[in-house]
Amino acid sequence: MKLTSEQVTRTTNQFEVQALPDSHPAVPQLKELFGEHTFLLDSNGLNILEPDDANPRGHVQAARVVNLANWSDETLTRLAPHEPEPTGDIVELVPMH
Numbered sequence: 001m002k003l004t005s006e007q008v009t010r011t012t013n014q015f016e017v018q019a020l021p022d023s024h025p026a027v028p029q030l031k032e033l034f035g036e037h038t039f040l041l042d043s044n045g046l047n048i049l050e051p052d053d054a055n056p057r058g059h060v061q062a063a064r065v066v067n068l069a070n071w072s073d074e075t076l077t078r079l080a081p082h083e084p085e086p087t088g089d090i091v092e093l094v095p096m097h
Helices: 005-014 027-034
Strands: 040-042 045-051 062-071 079-092
Touching: 005 079, 045 079
Parallel strands: none
Antiparallel strands: 040 045, 045 062, 062 079
């Protein structure tokens, strides 16, 4: 899923991730491989968020973190893609009332 700037801020406040800007040279290739998403890098590799279907009204209030690729070197410069793997982490995308 593509995140708004507010959702990116909420995500980076909850997890140690860095969102790749759309201007990053790798983003066009990532979009080709994985679709239209906000791509997030962390110490494990490349991640995206997928809506958590628990909300019956169709409003995305939370999202699951899904890992798409792991770092394949110690300097964290090469990624090894694999089948999408849910990490079990959930990001709250709207403020809790």
